[in-house]
Amino acid sequence: LHPAHVTHATAKWYDRRDFVFVEFCVEDSKDVHVQFDKSKFEFRCVSGKDKYNNEIELFGEIDPKQSKHSRTDRSVQCCLRKAEAGKSWPRLTKEKAKFKWLSVDFNNWKDWEDDSDEDMSSFDNFSEVIEHADLCAPYIFFFFPLFLQMMNNMGGDDLPDLDGAEYGAEEV
Numbered sequence: 001l002h003p004a005h006v007t008h009a010t011a012k013w014y015d016r017r018d019f020v021f022v023e024f025c026v027e028d029s030k031d032v033h034v035q036f037d038k039s040k041f042e043f044r045c046v047s048g049k050d051k052y053n054n055e056i057e058l059f060g061e062i063d064p065k066q067s068k069h070s071r072t073d074r075s076v077q078c079c080l081r082k083a084e085a086g087k088s089w090p091r092l093t094k095e096k097a098k099f100k101w102l103s104v105d106f107n108n109w110k111d112w113e114d115d116s117d118e119d120m121s122s123f124d125n126f127s128e129v130i131e132h133a134d135l136c137a138p139y140i141f142f143f144f145p146l147f148l149q150m151m152n153n154m155g156g157d158d159l160p161d162l163d164g165a166e167y168g169a170e171e172v
Contacts, residue, residue, distance in 0.1 A: 041058065057094040062081055
């Protein structure tokens with residue numbers, strides 16, 4: 001029996017207006033432990049013979065009670081609720097150092113600070129919550145009115161009038 005090797009889990013992160021998302025890329029994780037504190041959080045798990053442990057001093061403060069995590073067979077995703085909503089995080093960590101186990105998730109990254117189109121912003125917020133519904137389900141009721149407003153603003157005046165249409169009518 002070989003002793004387990006303790007290492008940092010590979011992680012990707014991205015920033016949003018009210019949340020920071022961190023995904024730890026560990027397949028078939030077991031014994032997952034995530035501890036949120038105001039200025040840091042810890043992630044631990046086991047996968048096969050390997051043990052993973054990441055302690056992260058955060059760039060900004062979070063609300064530990066409103067932060068969540070979710071495990072899948074391929075990764076563990078963390079949704080960190082920012083203590084100061086609307087403040088951009090240029091990096092995840094307090095320290096400016098480059099960590100070989102941490103990278104930006106460019107597939108989900110967007111420059112939300114420059115958003116000037118409110119309707120599009122509302123759509124992005126709603127899409128983001130739906131995309132991470134398992135992590136952020138309590139916030140769906142906040143974004144739903146924005147979604148309804150966006151849908152109402154889309155109109156629909158150019159739709160054809162189907163009142164006289166009959167089903168099964170033959171074409172001539």
